[in-house]
Amino acid sequence: MWVLGIDTSCDDTGVGLVRNGQVVVNLVASQVALHEAYGGVVPELASREHLKALPSLTERALAEAGIGRKDLDLIAATRGPGLIGALLVGYTFAKGLAWALGRPFYAVHHLEAHIAAAWPEDLEPPFLALVASGGHTHLFEVQALGRYRLLGATRDDAAGEAFDKVARLLGLGFPGGPEIERLARETGEAIPFPIPLRDQKGYDFSFSGLKTKALQLVERGAPKAALAKGFQQAAIGHLAEVVLRAAQDTGHRVLLVAGGVAANQVLQERFRRAGLRVYFPAKGLSQDNGAMVALAAWRRHQAGLPPSPLSLGATAYWPLEEVGREGA
Ligand SMILES: Nc1ncnc2c1ncn2[C@@H]1O[C@H](COP(=O)(O)OP(=O)(O)OP(=O)(O)O)[C@@H](O)[C@H]1O
Ligand SMILES: [Mg+2]
Known part of the structure; x- marks a missing residue:
């Protein structure tokens, strides 16, 4: 069974x-490259670019797989959350294709797709899932496919966003995560950063203090590589501390780490040493991509969850805990 997955939630x-x-x-x-000159994603430009890229990218994907449109069995696209104009392009394109081919359509939650990218097919819930990306740092208890309980989330910046902002302070390129990771590898020395929210009772995250500390260090002319290494250690240490405390309190021994930040090798090493069974997305599946959307739809289909009506619209705001209740 062939599943096509499309993601145009951001850039x-x-x-x-x-x-x-x-x-x-x-x-x-x-x-x-398009958004670089503006210092951030320009939503209208992102939508137009998706519109230009999608038809030929889809044709290329089919050609590389050696199949035609008619071989597709299920069509899926990210419904939300994300930039609404950008979402609408991929979502409407996919719905049109599903309608024309007469195939079932799955409206996929972007975070369920990130989680699906790290979820081995034989792993039964419940387990914990940390999604750490450019827009989210959310810890969920996955009770079943489509049933999620939010345990904690960032109070300010997302983890990936903090990597991006600190990279920019250091004059590095975008996305900042891989740049910081590379620079940190150049030195054995790390400037210590305080770990955030150490005395909280819940499972929230915060990265704005680390960003402020990085700014102060840059202004004082601190060595860049040691700064990058210290920031990375503290950001990852913070993620690990919160998640491991949640694991201890809830008794869960299995953890998925998903989203763009999950590609970080220091992070992977840190969580692998934590004494949990931990899973990460395969290479190329941690950052936004279409395959993770197809994987989520495939799993929904396998679990007997129904496809979505073509009348269902895209949405910028959609908490993962509300998945499955969109018809309500
Ligand atoms: N090796 C790495 N270390 C740390 N962060 C990384 C690494 N690689 C990528 N990232 C970060 O991951 C983020 C991109 O991830 P992703 O594409 O999943 O997020 P997004 O689409 O921007 O946000 P969301 O999924 O929440 O909508 C960027 O902020 C980037 O800096
Ligand atoms: Mg994403």
């Missing part, structure tokens, strides 16, 4: 093809 156009739960093709057209 990357993602088209993926999954066959019986295995990723066959995963193409991402990056818009980084």
Whole structure:
């Protein structure tokens, strides 16, 4: 069974093809260069670029898989959350394709897709899932596919956003995560940063204090690599502390780490040493992409969850805990 997955939630156009739960093709057209000059994503430009890229990217994905449109069995796209204009392009394109081919359509939650990218097919819930990306730092208890309890979330910046902002302070490129990771590897020395929210009772995250500390250090002319290493250690230490405390309190021994930040090797090493069974997305599946959307739809189909009506619209705001209640 072939599943086409499309993600246009932000500034990357993602088209993926999954066959019986295995990723066959995963193409991402990056818009980084387009938005660079503006210092951030310009929503209207992102939408137009998705519109330009999608038809040919989809054709290329089909060609690389050696199949035609008619071979597709399920069509899926990110419904939200994200930039509404950008979402609408991929979502409407996918619905049109599903309608024209007469195939079932799955409206996918972007965070369920990130989680699906790290979720081995034989792993039964419940377990914990940390989604750490450019827009989210959310810790969930996954009770079942489609049933999520939010345990904690960032109070200010997302983890990936903090990596991006500190990278910019250091004059590095975008996205900042891989740049910080590379620079930190150049030194053995780390400037110590205080770990945030150490005395909280809940499972929230906060990265704005680390960002402020980085700014102060940059202004004082601190060595860049040691600064990057110290920031990275504290950001990852903070993520690990909160998640491990939640694991201890709830008794969960299995953890998925998903989203763009999950690609960080220091983070992976830290969580692997934590004494939990921990899973990460395969290479190329942690940042926004279409294959993770196809994987989420495939799992929904396998679990017997119904496809979505074509009358269902895209939405910028959609908490993951409310998935499955969109008809209510
Ligand atoms: N090696 C890394 N270390 C730390 N952060 C990383 C690394 N690689 C990527 N990132 C961060 O991941 C983020 C991008 O992830 P992703 O594409 O999942 O997020 P997004 O789409 O921006 O946000 P969301 O998924 O919440 O809508 C960026 O902020 C980037 O800096
Ligand atoms: Mg994302």
